[in-house]
Amino acid sequence: VIIVGIIFHCAYMMSIFDIYFKSPIVHGMNQYSFDQYANNSSSTLNSGQSSPFAKRLIFIVGDGLRADKLFEIIRSLDSQSSLNDDLEVSAPFLRSKMESVASFGISHTRVPTESRPCHVAMIAGFYEDVSAVTTGWKENPIEFDSAFNQTNYVLQIGSPDVVHLFKGEHIDTFNYPPEMEDFVMHDKSSLDRWVFDKFENLITHDESVKNKLKQDKTIIFLHLLGIDTSGHAYKMGKGYYDSIRYVDEGVERVHKLVNEFFGDNETAFIFTADHGMSSKGAHGDGNPECTRTPLVSWGKGIRPFYEGQGNIISDGSFPSSTAEEKYVKQSWMVNPKFRKDIKQADMSVLMSAVLGIPFPMNNVGSLPLSYLAGxxxxxxxxxxxxxxxxxxxxxxxxxxxxxxxxxxxxxxxxxxxxxxxxxxxxxxxxxxxxxxxxxxxxxxxxxxxxxxxxxxxxDWPQLMSIIFLGYVGWMFYLMVFCLRHYTKLGHEVKGDNNLFIIGFIAITTLISLSSYIFLQNDPYHYHMYTIFPIFFFSYILNHVRLIYQFFCKYFSFQKDGQSLFIIIVVLEVMVCGYFSRDIFSVCFIILGVAPTILEMNFSYRFGWLTTCIIMSLFTLLPADYGNDISLVIIGTLMFCACQITWRVIKPPREKSFFQDVLFFGQLTVIALACAVTVSTDVSIANRSGLPLPNQIAAWGLSLISLLLPFLSSNAYQVRAQSILSGFATPLVLLSVNYEVLFYAGILVAFLFWMRQEKKKRKKDESFTPGWLSKSEFSTAIFFIFLFNVGFFGTGNLATIASFELSSVYRFISVFSPFTMAAILIFKLAIPLIAVTMIFVIILKVTGTPHFAALLIVLALSDIMTINFFFLVSDVGSWLEIGNSISRFAIGNAMIIILLLLFSFAQIYVGNV
CATH class of the missing domain: 1.20.5 (Single alpha-helices involved in coiled-coils or other helix-helix interfaces)
Incomplete structure (x- = not known):
């Protein structure tokens, strides 16, 4: 069952990319260019008219530059800004171009707002499918045409992660070593300085490059990573504005070098960004801070800002077009009618039209006529x-x-x-x-x-029907499996003798569907989509007698039907929680009165209600709370205080000096981790980088802390405390605000949850240790609720930009996207690991078959996953599209992670 579940969810997780986000690439069509069009239609330019095409294009990308930070007039500056009070703009040179000849506006990107797909959109003119962001930066998963392919020569200089995306015999590429991409280094401008110096050296001393650049239809592509690294490290503070200013000076330097070298006024310039940057120093999702990038263009073939009709593309950032026009007028200090917005894929078409080269074959952009001269x-x-x-x-x-x-x-x-x-x-x-x-x-x-x-x-209707049947079949398959193997009825009722008939029907159906898929030349993995529902429903049909007996003997449509309805309602409410974190706060308040139903004494009712009220506050706090090291310190002290209080109120039954030493030793390790966290943050704030002793201490303390729980005794209370302390250390080292406080709340909730489960088992007449009972459904629902709260208690995982990237700087500072992602995922998983460990301990103490309980959790969770599957959207704002993908991915990933976490929990919990 476990293997089937993992394969099933891995396969079906990718279904949205077959349905909603298929690759737009097609091959074999004709390619069109201006010269070809003129020859075929006998259309020529007016006699005596000079060529409207630019001979070359300078394409400069300021990676991670937000549009508002470039365009807004800075009136008042705080003490942290490096800009002088007499400066009103962050980029004086680009501003001067905007006020004289350049056309400008916002280039609207789409998710994922990462360097690879955004550069593909700008240069190739199409939006690569969302899954391509996980295939690696330097490897192209598919063949595609681009504006670069149609030129006579391209000179690329910049980050190795970007400039190697587009290769060809006519393309020269120069990049700095990957080791230079250090997010906590003191001088963030060193990356951009390397690019500008390299360009100057090539254009003045390299005869081969100079000769190639003298051709027509050439592109010089400069990729500048300094702003992006500053955004990750310093967010929207001093370092970010410093990098913008340095890039502006560099663009002016490039502009002067180009004009001096060519001296023919036949050059077009485009300055833009691949994606923006959130206020938390991250990007990737559809937040307007990430999707709104600047575009400033001037030179040969480009209309000045005062020619052509401006247009503002609304992306939901403002309540109305009037409000956005007012913002442009007041904050940018320009006439809103001069702003010319485009979609990011339109840029490739503009490049092609300006140079007079064939348009990229797979472009889906619309030529921005307001930018094109002629x-x-x-x-x-x-x-x-x-x-x-x-x-x-x-x-x-x-x-x-x-x-x-x-x-x-x-x-x-x-x-x-x-x-x-x-x-x-x-x-x-x-x-x-x-x-x-x-x-x-x-x-x-x-x-x-x-x-x-x-x-x-x-192909949506047929694919969506198959996927839906697969999820429904999986849920009923798990329920029937539990009924067959983990109830007394399952061992009393003999299996049906319809295996031959059911097998014949299943094989016939499978052959028919597989033949249809094969003859249509559909992807091979479509066969897997059809195999699962056939397998699941075949198993269900083979146990019809058992299902019938269950409904006749044990299922009350009045009482159990109402319980089933409540379970579905609760799951649907949790689905709403993915759209608004406040929903979980309301759920906590409702749960606070649950002990009254169980007739607990006043002290426990009061304690549980207080705990629920406190836990409800976390999902009311903003997801982008920002850095606050004082909350990390308070959280560490609160966690240690809760551990000691628990130890005093409920001391272990068996006294052990070694266990006492281990207990206080773990708390000491947590305190040391807090000290390392504070020390590292101070060093980075002072621009001294990540000290090597601190980095070694962070890795060492985390490793030691994760191993210490294996030395604790098998008493469930001692083991639970040790496990929670073991994972507290890496959480402290990765925390930036109230994460540790939330973790302490989980610890307190465990005490009350354990007592409630014991009380509930005593009242459940159908409960027998070792067998499933109806109580397991309420336990499973409560676990699913806490598991989801673990996701949303300290942030909003529906948006990638909610991650505080600076937390990984205590472990690693040199840019390594997959290593950093792994550390972030581990941080986000710690509350989930804790909740899972607690759940497994409860199952062991109450005598519930934990594997069966896991299957119930998986079956119920998929009700939420089906909701998210149908709520995936490929239309609307980029924020809506990105969030819909995130929800479905979370729904599927949560189920797969559960399978792994339960196995992981068995190792830690042991023989409790």
């Missing part, structure tokens, strides 16, 4: 090329889908109709009806985008 005919032709390239993708997808669909193919729009629309546009351009042509082009482009989305969702 007469109406020139801009209309380029816009038409943009639309034709998108329609070519639609026709290719349509042909491929028609070829593989066996039955009832539903065509979006025929090739003949699309060709007729395109030919009509060409005629209007030839007749100089540019206004009419522009309207028709926009319509054709919209048809292309909608058609691509149509075929992206073409």
């Amino acid at each position: 007469d109406e005919k020139f801009r209309a032709i380029n816009f038409h090329i943009n639309a034709k390239q998108i329609v070519a993708q639609l026709l290719q997808k349509q042909a491929a889908k028609k070829e593989k669909t066996l039955l009832f193919f539903r065509e979006y729009m025929s090739k003949e109709v699309l060709d007729a629309k395109s030919n009509a546009i060409t005629k209007k351009i030839m007749a100089e009806d540019y206004a009419g042509a522009m309207n028709d082009i926009q319509e054709l482009l919209n048809i292309g985008i909608k058609g691509l989305n149509y075929y992206m969702t073409y």
